[in-house]
Amino acid sequence: MDDDIYGIKKWGDDILEVLDNGNIGLKNPFYPSNPSIDLIKIIESLNERGISCPVLLRITDYLAFRIKQINESFFKAIKEVGYKGYYKGVFPVKVNQQAQVIDRIVDFGKEFDFGLEVGSKPELLIALAHDLSSESTIICNGIKDKEFINLATLSMKIGFKTILVLESLRELDLIIEVSKELNVRPLLGIRVKLTNKVSGNWSQSSGDRSAFGMSVEQIMKVITKLKVNNYLDCLVLQHSHLGSQIPDIIEIRKATQEACRFYSEMYKQGAPLEYLDLGGGLGIDYTGEQKSSLNSINYSLDEYCVNIVETVKYELDQSNVDHPIIITESGRACIASSSMLIFNILETTNFDSEKKTGNQFE
Ligand SMILES: Cc1ncc(COP(=O)(O)O)c(C=O)c1O
Structure with a gap:
């Protein structure tokens, strides 16, 4: 009954429920038949230890579960669709740079070769301070100066699989210079600008108006330069990012289709591409409405994975790639459900109150 009032079944992701006493219960997703833990009891035990609200509670089991869910859902889709490649996710450090969070993501993600995406020098330093699995990747996005490129290139010497994603032609000059100085063949990616727009919060900065990614003309210039300098064999990844919290599965499908068309053209130009990086965007159903709207999504995690894998297979099979x-x-989809902000209620307002206090505030 209370589950219905609060709609928890719709947005609680099977990890939250309303207990018989009306309190919130935290379920253990790894052992769903175990009794839930009463959230108030956790708060009381924190109070006994001298910790009072507001409190940011992180539930590491929820983080571990989400990483497992995302990976396993992709593995399942790959099997179902008969896809011949595999899946290897990365966590974008910019989304939460807290050491407690990144440490856990690296630990829980190790069995899936889960890597990290970085967009700046400090984030690259965070990634390099972690014991990532040897098969995972560090994806370097963002504008890069010589120091950033130096650091990324040196990290390859100590065994990290660090991929420098080109945002501009200028960066390529710097990368060639650094790789010659350090005598290391770099691993390169190219960030493409998709023309597909998305609805939702990031609509304005998606499509042609996106500040990131290269146009077809710029990509052709990069490919020519890579060929002239004998660096085309280093181009292993294509990157694109449509926007965050994409509400509609059709938009994800269309963007994946467009990304695949760039991929097959670059492949045909002789680039030995191995990785197709589709960026973030997997949304969260904050309202539980299960529809394409600002704070909801019209797809499940399994549908997200199947739609991506199926589209990539279909498009690349058409081009014999x-x-x-x-x-x-x-x-966001990786970490949002693993933390909650708890604060004391300072005041309540009652409408249609039985009590006639003469004051709308009680
Ligand atoms: C390049 C890139 N990758 C990944 C993300 C994460 O997106 P999301 O939280 O929607 O998964 C972002 C944006 O925050 C981004 O700019």
Whole structure:
């Protein structure tokens, strides 16, 4: 009954419920038949230890479960669709740079070769301070100066699989210079600008108006330069990011289709591409409405994975291109359900109150 009032069944992701006493119960997703833990009891035990609200509670089991869910859902889709490549996700550090969070993501993600996406030098330093699995990748996005490129290139010498994603032609000059100085062949990616727009919060900065990614003309210039300098064999990844919290599965499908068309053209130009990185965007159903709207999504995690894998397979089979390793950079969808902000109620307002206090505030 209370579940219906609060709609928890719709947005609680099977990890929250309303207990018989009306309190919130936290379920253990790894052992769903175990009794839930009463949230008030956790708060009381924190109070006994001298910790009072507001409190940001992180539930590490929820983080571990979400990482497992995302990976397993992709593995399931790959099997169902008969896809010949595999999936290797990365966590975008910008979404939560807290050490407690990144440490856990790296630990829980190790068995899935889960890597990290970084967009700046400090974030790259965070990634390099972690014991990532040897098969996972560090994806370097963002504008890069010589120091950033130096650091990324040096990290390859100590065994990290660090991929420098080109945002501009200028960066390529710097990368060639650094790789010659350090005598290391770089691993390169190219960020493409998709023309597909998305609805939702990030609509304005998606499509042609996106500040990131290269146009077809710019990509052709990069490919020519890579060929002239004998660096085309280093181009292993294509990156795109449509926007966050994408509400509609059709938009995800269309963007994946467009990304695949860029991919097959670059492949045909002789780039030995291995990775197709589709960025973030996996949304969260905050309202539980299950529809394409600002704070909801019209798809499940399984549908997200199947739609991506199926589209990549179909598009690349049409062009006779080998199936790449699919990377996604889910940020919010990876961590949102694992933390909650709890604060004291300072005041309540009652409408249609039975009590006639003469004051609308009680
Ligand atoms: C390049 C890139 N990758 C991944 C993300 C994470 O997106 P999301 O949280 O929607 O998964 C973002 C945005 O925050 C981004 O700009």
